[in-house]
Amino acid sequence: MKIPVKEANIRDDPAKYYYKVQILEEERQPGAGKQSEKSKGKDKQSKYSGSLMDVQCADMSRDRLAFSKSILRRFIRDCVDRDAAVASPWTVKPGIAARYGVDTVMPDETRRDMETLKKGESDKRKKVWEDKEGPHKRQKKLSAAEELKAKATAERKEQEARDKETKAQKAKEEAERLAVEKKKKKPIRYPTEDLDVVLGDRDKKNGMKVKRPVPSRSAMPFGTDNATNEAFLMVWNFLNVYGQPLHISCFTMDDFEAAIRHSAPEPCPLIAEIHSTLIYNLRTVPFTRFNALISLAHLKQKVGPNDAVLGVSLETLEEGLGDIGNNWERAPLRHIEGRDGWEESLVGCLKDHATLENFPRLREVLTRLNWAIEDDEATSSSRGKPSPHAITSITPSSPRVQYPVLPTSDKVTILAFMCSMAVSSKSIHAHMEVCEEQLTALRKEKIEVNRTKKQYLEEMVAIMGESKEGTPKTNGAEEDTALQESSDLSDIPGSEGETETGSATPSGRPKLSRRKTQATERQLARARQANEKQKLAEHRRLDEEVNKLERRLEGIERDFRKLLGAIRVKPLGRDRFYNRIWWFDGMGSASLIGSGGAIQYGSGRIFVQGPSEFDNEVLERRDGDVKARRLEEEGEEGMLGVGEWAVYDTIESMDAFVAWLNPKGVRELALKNTLTKWWPHIGPGMRRRTADLTSTARAPEARRSTRTKQTGSDLSREPYMQWTNRRAVNSS
Numbered sequence: 093m094k095i096p097v098k099e100a101n102i103r104d105d106p107a108k109y110y111y112k113v114q115i116l117e118e119e120r121q122p123g124a125g126k127q128s129e130k131s132k133g134k135d136k137q138s139k140y141s142g143s144l145m146d147v148q149c150a151d152m153s154r155d156r157l158a159f160s161k162s163i164l165r166r167f168i169r170d171c172v173d174r175d176a177a178v179a180s181p182w183t184v185k186p187g188i189a190a191r192y193g194v195d196t197v198m199p200d201e202t203r204r205d206m207e208t209l210k211k212g213e214s215d216k217r218k219k220v221w222e223d224k225e226g227p228h229k230r231q232k233k234l235s236a237a238e239e240l241k242a243k244a245t246a247e248r249k250e251q252e253a254r255d256k257e258t259k260a261q262k263a264k265e266e267a268e269r270l271a272v273e274k275k276k277k278k279p280i281r282y283p284t285e286d287l288d289v290v291l292g293d294r295d296k297k298n299g300m301k302v303k304r305p306v307p308s309r310s311a312m313p314f315g316t317d318n319a320t321n322e323a324f325l326m327v328w329n330f331l332n333v334y335g336q337p338l339h340i341s342c343f344t345m346d347d348f349e350a351a352i353r354h355s356a357p358e359p360c361p362l363i364a365e366i367h368s369t370l371i372y373n374l375r376t377v378p379f380t381r382f383n384a385l386i387s388l389a390h391l392k393q394k395v396g397p398n399d400a401v402l403g404v405s406l407e408t409l410e411e412g413l414g415d416i417g418n419n420w421e422r423a424p425l426r427h428i429e430g431r432d433g434w435e436e437s438l439v440g441c442l443k444d445h446a447t448l449e450n451f452p453r454l455r456e457v458l459t460r461l462n463w464a465i466e467d468d469e470a471t472s473s474s475r476g477k478p479s480p481h482a483i484t485s486i487t488p489s490s491p492r493v494q495y496p497v498l499p500t501s502d503k504v505t506i507l508a509f510m511c512s513m514a515v516s517s518k519s520i521h522a523h524m525e526v527c528e529e530q531l532t533a534l535r536k537e538k539i540e541v542n543r544t545k546k547q548y549l550e551e552m553v554a555i556m557g558e559s560k561e562g563t564p565k566t567n568g569a570e571e572d573t574a575l576q577e578s579s580d581l582s583d584i585p586g587s588e589g590e591t592e593t594g595s596a597t598p599s600g601r602p603k604l605s606r607r608k609t610q611a612t613e614r615q616l617a618r619a620r621q622a623n624e625k626q627k628l629a630e631h632r633r634l635d636e637e638v639n640k641l642e643r644r645l646e647g648i649e650r651d652f653r654k655l656l657g658a659i660r661v662k663p664l665g666r667d668r669f670y671n672r673i674w675w676f677d678g679m680g681s682a683s684l685i686g687s688g689g690a691i692q693y694g695s696g697r698i699f700v701q702g703p704s705e706f707d708n709e710v711l712e713r714r715d716g717d718v719k720a721r722r723l724e725e726e727g728e729e730g731m732l733g734v735g736e737w738a739v740y741d742t743i744e745s746m747d748a749f750v751a752w753l754n755p756k757g758v759r760e761l762a763l764k765n766t767l768t769k770w771w772p773h774i775g776p777g778m779r780r781r782t783a784d785l786t787s788t789a790r791a792p793e794a795r796r797s798t799r800t801k802q803t804g805s806d807l808s809r810e811p812y813m814q815w816t817n818r819r820a821v822n823s824s
Contacts, residue, residue, distance in 0.1 A: 093800040096659075106149045107148060107149055107150065108116070108766070109148070109149070109199040110146045110147065111146070111147055111148070111149070111152065112144050112145070112146060113144065113145050113147050113152070114142065114143070114144050114145075115141065115142070115143055115144075115145060115148075116141070116142075117456065120267045125287050129640070132733065137372070141464075147648040151178060157814075158404075167245065170185060170188075171185060171188050172184055172185065173185055173402070176463065177210070178444050181198070181206050182184065183196065183723060190568060193703055199806055204237055211410045232695070234679075236557075255288050257416050262633075266668065269808075282756040283539075283755065283756055283757055283761045284756065284757065284758065285757065285758065286667070286668035286758065286759050287714060287716075287718070287721075287757075287759030288667075288757075288762055289754055289756045289757045291578060291670070291754070295754075299751070300751075300752075300754065301372060301748065301751050302724070302725060303725055303726070303727060303732055303750045303752075304587070304667075304725060304726050304727075304749065305730075305740070305745050305748040305749050306726075306727055306730040307700045307732075307738030307739055307745070307749075308729065308738060308739055308740070308741065308745075309729075309736075309737070309738045309739075309742050311346070311697075311738075311739050311741050312737055312738065312739055313349045314500070314501070314504075318502075318735050318737050319673075319735075320501045320504050320737050321503075321529065321737045322590075322735070322737065323425060323504045323507075324348075324349070324352070324504050324701070325674075325676070325737075326353045326502065327507045327511050327513065328345050328348050328676070328677050328694075328695075329349075329509070329661060329679070329680075330511040331343075331348075332514075332515075332679070332680055332681060332694060333657050333661075333679050333680025333681065333682070333683045334514075334520055334523060334658065334659050334680060334681070335680065335681035335682070335819065336523065336680075336681045336819070337370055337373075337520055337522070337523040338369045338370070338373060338519075339819045339820060340365055340366065340369045340817055340819055340820070341435075341478050341815075341816070341817050341818045341820075342681060342682045342683075342694065343362060343812075343815055344693065344694055344695070344696070344781075345676075345694060345695040345696070345697075345786070346364060346696075346781070346784075346811035347810075347811055347815055348362070348812075350811075350812040351363050351366075351812045352500050352503050352504060353500055354496065354807075354812070355496045355497055356496065357496060358795070358807055358808075358811065359430060359813060360496075360812070361430070361813065361814050361816065362426050362812055362813075364430060364431040364434055365427075365431065365440055365505075365817045365820065366507065367431075367434050367435075367437075368425045368427075368431040368437075368576075370507070370510040370514055371420065371425065371434065371437050371438065371441050371510075372425070372513070373514045373520075374441055374445060374510065374513055374514060374517070375421045376517050376518055376519065377445070377516055377517050379444040379445045381444055381446055382443060382444065383412065383446065383447055384442060384443045384444070384445075384446050384447060384454055385410060385443060385456070386447075387447040387448045387454070388406055388409065388410060388448070388454075388455065389410075391448060391455075392405065392406045392407070392410075392677070399458060401455055401456060401458065402456060402459045402463075402483060403465065403483050403486045404459045404463055404466050405593060406485065409455065409458060409459060409462075412462050412463070412488065413439070413462065416436055416439050416440065416443075416491070417436045417437055417438055417439040417440020417441070417443060417491075418443075419440070420436070420437035420438075420439075420440030420441050420444070420760070421440075421444075423437045425437060435461075435490075435491035435492040435495050436490075436491055436492070438461075438491065438495075438506070439462070439491050441510070442454065442457070442458065442506070442509075445509075445513055446509060448600075450509070450512075451505075451509050453502065453505055456502070457498075457502050457505070457506060459498070460494060460498055460502065461491045461493065461494050461498065462488065462489065462490070462494065462496065463486050463487065463489055463494070464485075464487040464488075464489040464493070464494060465483055465485075465486055465487055466483070466484045466486075471580070482484075502748075524658060524659055524660060525658075527655040527658040527659055528659065530651075531652065531655045531656065531659075534651055534652055534655070536646055537648060538645065538648050538652075541641050541644055541645055542645070544641060545641040545642070545645075546670055548634045548637050548638050548641070549564050549638060551632045551634055552631055552635065552638070554630065555627050555631050555634075556625065564609065573740060575791040576758070577703075585605070585734045596664065620624070649769075650678060650683075650684055650766055652683070653678050653679060654678060654679055654680060654682070654683070655680075657678075657679025658679070658680045658715070661676075661679065662764045663701070663768075664767060665759060665760075665762050665763030665766050665767075666703075666759045666761060666763065667753065667759065667760055667763060668754070668757055668759060668760055669700065669703065669705035669711065669718075669722055669725075669726065670704070670707035670710070670711065670759075671702060671732055672698055672700070672702075672703070672704075673698060673700060673763060674698070674699040674700075674701060675693075675695075675698055675699075675769075675770065675774060676694060676695045676699070676774070677693055677694040677695055677696070677774075677777055678694070681723065682694050684777075685803040686775075691773065691776040691777060691780055692777070693777030693778070693780055694777075694783050696777045696778050696780065696781030696782075697739050697740065697741045697778065697781070698739065698740045698746060698749075698774065699737060699739050699740075700732065700738045700739065700740070701732070701735075701736070701737055701739065702732030702734055702735060702736040702737075703732075703734060704734065705734055708733075708734050721783065741778070741781075741782075742782070743775060743778055743779060743782075746774070746775070750764065750767055753767075756794075784811075788811060
């Protein structure tokens, strides 16, 4: 801006450049004819309008109406601004800068230059002012300025202190407010996490139970032996669920327990049928010949041939097994012959399918099946578990003789191993696929039944609505009676319609018209009454159809449970402490309803299993003392650990347990709904089991104490000895 115009033009001559110009409208030449001007304008406009041309500065001129000093000043005033301080820079207004993307932040170097320029300009003006005022006035002005500056500084500091104090007070108040809000309990939406639900005084007054009824551990089939209990439940459920592909009829859990505990020489038909059906099934499962002997040979290489278990060395065990059960896959095991020879076939099956890896107690079981080992009864387990001490004598024997006296835990272990191997058989897999297909068909049928039921209900509502709209103030019977009475009165001689001689009066025509009106009303009343009867009959018919559909839905639910149990077994639900609730009845080939609608049961009990390892970790990670709460609400006896089992076997205990469940928790709400849904089968099943045990005097404690003392004639009258396999025809 300091360089003169002429010098600037010499340095950078504008005439040397070409400028691109867009022609918007061509200027008309003065003096041209009107017609020619129009035609020329049209030709030029059509020829050059919107085109670009290269021109030099001599060909261009400024339009004073479009660009002038006043326009430039207004443009600057509208677009830029500056502070009132000395040497303040021009800054673009925020709105204009934001619209055109102009940076409003001054670079650091430019800012420093502006500060230097401002300081120099201020010093220059100050010096000029001091020269005008003189030394005395200059000193006086300086003192006054310093006082004002000091006063302003003090006021600024006081204001800053007040602002700081105000901010601190506001921050303190905000912190207190947040603390109060945090302490306030937010309204809980139920159902919620079960452990977040705490019983209040109102809940206790309404009858909610604080402590859960203690499930019985001693009523389990094998007491506190949780591993055997779990294996026992798995075996019983497997045999009842897959009874159809295994060709074995259903049996109750009490009968199965009694058969497992059977130790008399008299053959038990239930035990023989169970082992025979599993042996038949395992013939279709691939195996390695003498797999168990190979596994024992590897063990002999590690520990030596003289290593003994139950007084029998490995070398003696291998020699004793010999040819026992080698033709197990071809033995007939006929049903009509009582499955004779199934014990030897069992040994052969274990020799080919079992190893020490998949059957850890293989060595002990084979030893006890082939040798008579007498233990000291004083140290033997009262629950039928094998005792590792006090072996008094060892005598070679046979599986047929030794199996009845085998410890019950080993019997359960053998069956559990055979069931785990049978799962991979083709018949079981084919049965699962059939169940999957039937489940799909049941889902479709359930949707269709629900749709039809909804349609019937809508029709019933419509019929009731029409009936209410069309019903007069008096019912049809009363109206019909009134009309009949009026008709009877009109027919009486001497009434208004006739004279004493019986001839019509002069007003006979109105009387006749009234009679016709009454007859019409009677006909309409009868028609309405017939219509109401028809609607009532239709409503009754639809109600019967809805009842049929509801019964069908109940049957679908039972069939769904049966088929789903053949694919995967799931608990009924979990309580607040993640204890799993099991009900094994009505799954697979078992049925909840027998012939004639009679209630049937399999276990007749509700089993409680402790939390899984994962759920137990969740409980341990939870805030608060969960253990103290469990002690308060479950009791020390009722607290079940991981893998522990207990049972509710009476109606009273189940009623107390259901009353303890809190529907405000998500898990217990789902569990309570499921128990309510199946209670028409759970409750009667428990009652029938109790009645059966009472009538046959088969209490578990009595059976366990007297089983070995009963004679053969007494045993033959036991229910488990009278069981027959009605599906055995296809497997023999």
